[in-house]
Amino acid sequence: MTNERYACDILVVGAGPAGLAAACVAAEAGRQVVVLDNSPWLGGQIWRGEQTHPTQAAAQRWIQRLNKSEARVLASATAFAALSPRCLLAETLSGVLEITWQKLILATGARERFIPFPGWTLPGVLGPGGLHAMSQAGWPVAGKRVVVAGTGPLLLAVADGLKRHGAHVFLVAEQTPLAKVMRFGLGLWRHPGKLVQGLGVKARLLGVPYRCGCWPLKAEGADRVQRVTLTNGTRTWTEDSDYLACGFHLVPNVEWPLLLDCELRAGAVRVNEFQETTVADVFCAGEPTGVGGAECALVEGQIAGLAAAGLPDQASAFFSQRASWHQFRDALNDTFALRPEMRGLATADTVICRCEEVRREALESFTDWRAAKLHTRCGMGACQGRICGGAAQFLFGWDNDSVRPPAFPVRVGSLMSADPTDPTASTPTQPRV
Amino acid sequence: MTERVTLSVNGQPVSVPAGTLVAAAVALAGVTRFRASIHGEPRGPLCGMGVCFECRATINGQPHSRSCLTVCEEGMEVRTDD
Numbered sequence: 001m002t003n004e005r006y007a008c009d010i011l012v013v014g015a016g017p018a019g020l021a022a023a024c025v026a027a028e029a030g031r032q033v034v035v036l037d038n039s040p041w042l043g044g045q046i047w048r049g050e051q052t053h054p055t056q057a058a059a060q061r062w063i064q065r066l067n068k069s070e071a072r073v074l075a076s077a078t079a080f081a082a083l084s085p086r087c088l089l090a091e092t093l094s095g096v097l098e099i100t101w102q103k104l105i106l107a108t109g110a111r112e113r114f115i116p117f118p119g120w121t122l123p124g125v126l127g128p129g130g131l132h133a134m135s136q137a138g139w140p141v142a143g144k145r146v147v148v149a150g151t152g153p154l155l156l157a158v159a160d161g162l163k164r165h166g167a168h169v170f171l172v173a174e175q176t177p178l179a180k181v182m183r184f185g186l187g188l189w190r191h192p193g194k195l196v197q198g199l200g201v202k203a204r205l206l207g208v209p210y211r212c213g214c215w216p217l218k219a220e221g222a223d224r225v226q227r228v229t230l231t232n233g234t235r236t237w238t239e240d241s242d243y244l245a246c247g248f249h250l251v252p253n254v255e256w257p258l259l260l261d262c263e264l265r266a267g268a269v270r271v272n273e274f275q276e277t278t279v280a281d282v283f284c285a286g287e288p289t290g291v292g293g294a295e296c297a298l299v300e301g302q303i304a305g306l307a308a309a310g311l312p313d314q315a316s317a318f319f320s321q322r323a324s325w326h327q328f329r330d331a332l333n334d335t336f337a338l339r340p341e342m343r344g345l346a347t348a349d350t351v352i353c354r355c356e357e358v359r360r361e362a363l364e365s366f367t368d369w370r371a372a373k374l375h376t377r378c379g380m381g382a383c384q385g386r387i388c389g390g391a392a393q394f395l396f397g398w399d400n401d402s403v404r405p406p407a408f409p410v411r412v413g414s415l416m417s418a419d420p421t422d423p424t425a426s427t428p429t430q431p432r433v
Numbered sequence: 434m435t436e437r438v439t440l441s442v443n444g445q446p447v448s449v450p451a452g453t454l455v456a457a458a459v460a461l462a463g464v465t466r467f468r469a470s471i472h473g474e475p476r477g478p479l480c481g482m483g484v485c486f487e488c489r490a491t492i493n494g495q496p497h498s499r500s501c502l503t504v505c506e507e508g509m510e511v512r513t514d515d
């Protein structure tokens with residue numbers, strides 16, 4: 001199969017808030033921009049569903065702005081390998097794209113962090129963001145009893161969204177103690193947009209108990225979740241539930257930055273003031289540089305886009321806004337840090353690695369991720385450690401600092417197309433047609 | 434009225450509104466077990482965003498497709514638990 005080829009000035013990986021912002025400003029500055037995303041939609045995970053069910057003005061503004069720009073969008077394309085230093089390969093449903101770039105902006109977003117507990121592998125236990133996103137595209141939640149649990153501001157937004165789709169959300173269990181959540185809430189005055197958003201969500205949630213200092217201990221059921229046992233540290237009780245939407249804040253997607261040898265610091269991509277990584281011409285914006293939310297990502301994305309377009313003066317106009325969002329980011333991550341009890345949720349026979357079905361007791365004796373992988377296959381299944389990696393980091397302190405291509409499991413045919421000597425390859429086409 | 438598409442899930446016809454995810458169509462068909470774990474435990478979607486691969490299904494003959502990232506199309510054939 002012949003690869004479809006593209007050449008551009010700036011390639012943006014990820015079409016969430018950071019990627020949209022970066023692509024818009026770079027394309028508006030006259031650069032040839034290609035935006036790649038593994039989903040069929042624009043907006044990333046946080047704004048997923050906005051194209052079909054518009055609810056947020058900011059999302060609509062940015063999606064329209066991108067659609068009006070000359071940037072070329074390649075959707076449903078999963079970046080899986082770098083063919084050469086400035087050429088990246090992506091798999092689509094029907095083939096392989098080969099994209100050469102002058103500047104690369106990684107806006108790969110974040111995923112939910114899962115902390116294993118007994119029963120978390122049962123169907124019906126999902127990430128809150130995941131259940132919400134799928135409910136916007138037809139996943140049936142109407143009339144279902146749902147517990148939303150874990151930690152982070154996403155829980156309230158998800159409970160609100162699920163209710164609007166007809167779910168009976170009867171409890172939101174937030175592991176962070178109430179006093180800490182209150183302190184965070186009071187600090188939001190510095191970010192009025194967030195405050196309005198938060199109050200709006202809270203108002204619609206009236207009637208749903210938001211219990212802080214409360215977390216799930218186990219999920220039970222035959223073939224799917226039917227009951228959830230929760231605790232507030234002193235009292236333990238069980239609720240009948242059709243779904244348990246449970247996630248513990250977010251972890252940055254740093255596989256691509258790692259694959260390109262970008263340096264990390266404390267699990268996040270190191271960038272300079274222009275959002276450029278430690279690898280020349282490779283920029284990074286949004287959650288991979290530290291989980292700070294959509295507004296922070298939009299600002300960082302604009303800085304990255306303008307800097308990559310060779311407009312440092314315009315980029316620097318956003319520095320003070322970014323500094324303010326970084327204060328918010330620090331408060332966010334401090335507030336929703338995991339309490340130590342979360343390390344004790346998984347029992348000896350709880351599965352940690354879902355793909356290879358590796359249980360906690362099989363992992364305890366190892367001192368690092370690499371050794372555990374080699375001996376138990378933990379993290380070597382289809383998700384390549386994306387789910388258990390965040391858990392292993394929290395439970396055992398193991399950092400995953402190496403990624404090998406392919407960055408995502410792909411078809412054998414796609415891997416074969418990564419051969420740079422392929423004589424059937426066509427000549428590059430310009431992105432604008 | 435919303436446009437609808439009809440697809441087949443494990444041989445059973447399912448009609449869903451256009452724009453519905455394959456994962457959602459599978460759930461609407463009453464299937465909770467998308468796949469079996471290596472020790473035979475039932476599994477369904479976890480992340481809903483293309484990361485965990487728990488929702489994988491055979492879509493139009495293509496095995497290991499992420500049903501949470503794929504939108505239903507008319508005449509599509511979906512098989513779970515392969």
